[in-house]
Amino acid sequence: MKLSTLISEDCSKAAVLFNSKKRILQYISELAQQKIPSANQHEILEALLCREKLGSTGIGKGIAIPHGRLPGLNNIVAIILVNQQAIPFDAYDDRNVDIFVALIVPDGENKQHLETLASIAGKLNNKAFCKRLRQASNDSELHQVLVEFDK
Amino acid sequence: MRREYEGVFLIKNKLGLHARAATVLAQLSTQFNAQVTLHQGDKSAPGDSVLALLLLESSQGKEVKVTCTGPDAQDALLAIGNLIEDKFHESE
Numbered sequence: 001m002k003l004s005t006l007i008s009e010d011c012s013k014a015a016v017l018f019n020s021k022k023r024i025l026q027y028i029s030e031l032a033q034q035k036i037p038s039a040n041q042h043e044i045l046e047a048l049l050c051r052e053k054l055g056s057t058g059i060g061k062g063i064a065i066p067h068g069r070l071p072g073l074n075n076i077v078a079i080i081l082v083n084q085q086a087i088p089f090d091a092y093d094d095r096n097v098d099i100f101v102a103l104i105v106p107d108g109e110n111k112q113h114l115e116t117l118a119s120i121a122g123k124l125n126n127k128a129f130c131k132r133l134r135q136a137s138n139d140s141e142l143h144q145v146l147v148e149f150d151k
Numbered sequence: 152m153r154r155e156y157e158g159v160f161l162i163k164n165k166l167g168l169h170a171r172a173a174t175v176l177a178q179l180s181t182q183f184n185a186q187v188t189l190h191q192g193d194k195s196a197p198g199d200s201v202l203a204l205l206l207l208e209s210s211q212g213k214e215v216k217v218t219c220t221g222p223d224a225q226d227a228l229l230a231i232g233n234l235i236e237d238k239f240h241e242s243e
Contacts, residue, residue: 067170110166113169114169115208
């Protein structure tokens with residue numbers, strides 16, 4: 001699966017500046033809502049918060065993959081954010097987080113969800129990719145990094 | 152003497168080795184003085200890397216082999232085996 005197809009350019013946000021987990025998740029739900037007209041922002045935020053309550057989606061190395069399930073959704077909505085500074089996110093390795101790949105996924109579809117996670121993990125496991133994400137100074141440049149590493 | 156233990160476990164939980172399960176496993180792996188590796192088919196992943204564990208794409212019904220080496224290898228294998236058997240503490 002190509003990350004540049006999964007994440008559209010208007011869902012790629014470089015050098016944003018948020019100072020807390022809650023603020024980041026609010027911004028993610030705002031962006032996601034624009035892609036899911038049938039849902040409201042509050043509902044999306046609740047899904048994300050609900051998942052964080054089960055355990056942080058901070059997966060180490062300064063990366064988090066906040067996600068939530070929405071019933072009745074047809075497609076996965078994926079968003080990438082790079083924060084200007086790493087913030088506390090209760091990651092299991094205790095590192096602060098600055099790269100966020102957020103997913104709003106349909107209910108069920110467990111196997112597809114694992115495939116999506118694996119595609120994302122495959123890319124994020126590459127240090128050079130993460131370095132380029134952190135260096136991107138605007139949204140278009142950030143999306144271009146996704147395109148480049150999909151080749 | 153190099154202490155190495157291995158076991159094969161069936162992924163029973165409905166969601167498989169998804170992000171939360173992988174995180175719980177990675178947290179557990181780091182608690183032992185042992186090197187933990189998960190193998191599935193031709194892929195393998197260090198037990199303490201969530202990203203690498205997600206790459207295994209271990210879904211419900213898949214078998215994973217866990218190998219542990221180091222002073223705490225036996226305890227680590229027991230604990231990780233129990234976690235997988237206990238569906239990563241998930242209800243289904």
